[in-house]
Amino acid sequence: MRFLITAGPTREPIDPVRYLSNRSSGKMGYALADAALARGHEVILVSGPVSIRAPEGVTLVPVETAREMYDAVAETIAGADVAIFCAAVADYRVAEVADEKIKKTDESLTLTLVRNPDILGSARNAFDFRGILVGFAAETEKLAEHALDKLRRKGCDLLAANDVSRTDIAFDRDENEVELFYKDGRREGLPLASKGQIAKEIIRRVEGLVE
Numbered sequence: 547m548r549f550l551i552t553a554g555p556t557r558e559p560i561d562p563v564r565y566l567s568n569r570s571s572g573k574m575g576y577a578l579a580d581a582a583l584a585r586g587h588e589v590i591l592v593s594g595p596v597s598i599r600a601p602e603g604v605t606l607v608p609v610e611t612a613r614e615m616y617d618a619v620a621e622t623i624a625g626a627d628v629a630i631f632c633a634a635v636a637d638y639r640v641a642e643v644a645d646e647k648i649k650k651t652d653e654s655l656t657l658t659l660v661r662n663p664d665i666l667g668s669a670r671n672a673f674d675f676r677g678i679l680v681g682f683a684a685e686t687e688k689l690a691e692h693a694l695d696k697l698r699r700k701g702c703d704l705l706a707a708n709d710v711s712r713t714d715i716a717f718d719r720d721e722n723e724v725e726l727f728y729k730d731g732r733r734e735g736l737p738l739a740s741k742g743q744i745a746k747e748i749i750r751r752v753e754g755l756v757e
């Protein structure tokens with residue numbers, strides 16, 4: 547099958563030398579790409595800036611901003627059987643990027659932010675994607691409630707949620723623990739394990755959804 551996977555953070559420029567971003571390392575998305583490849587699938591990996599190397603054999607589409615990621619997904623999703631949105635996309639970008647480096651002239655500086663497009667939220671409508679759709683959710687509270695709401699709102703078949711208020715898992719860690727929420731109401735916990743192991747489990751379940 548053909549997998550499209552988004553991974554890593556996005557980087558939203560403020561001026562030529564500064565940007566807004568987040569703590570995503572890309573490890574989970576890259577582990578998913580690895581696991582899908584190992585199962586013999588084709589993988590397109592649309593990735594924000596990360597410091598890890600893409601697994602050999604994937605088609606890497608490097609991007610920086612959320613809008614670039616949106617465009618890359620819009621161009622590639624039609625050929626995919628499965629789309630997994632693991633990227634930590636910045637919800638907002640700076641309204642007006644300064645052409646020159648901003649100088650520290652005043653005591654305070656106000657940046658106006660505007661909403662970025664919701665890439666996962668565009669899959670079913672704007673991109674008309676009919677394949678298996680998998681989302682991720684990083685939550686700090688009311689995990690199940692928020693995860694179920696996201697699953698339905700974004701038209702996912704499966705949503706993997708993790709609790710980012712915990713310091714032992716998620717951002718930049720090698721381990722993760724996720725709760726899986728399925729469209730049909732099933733719910734399943736994947737206990738603490740390496741991101742590689744979690745990725746294998748997720749790919750196996752995704753394959754099960756296709757059969």
Ligand code: CTP
Nearest residue numbers: 631632633634635663664665666681682683684
């Ligand atoms: N996502 C995306 N494009 C965005 C924002 C998020 O594709 N602009 C995807 C992420 O890759 C992830 C899922 O959406 O799979 C969850 O992201 P999140 O930001 O938690 O979802 P929101 O609905 O924006 O939730 P919140 O209200 O918590 O910001």
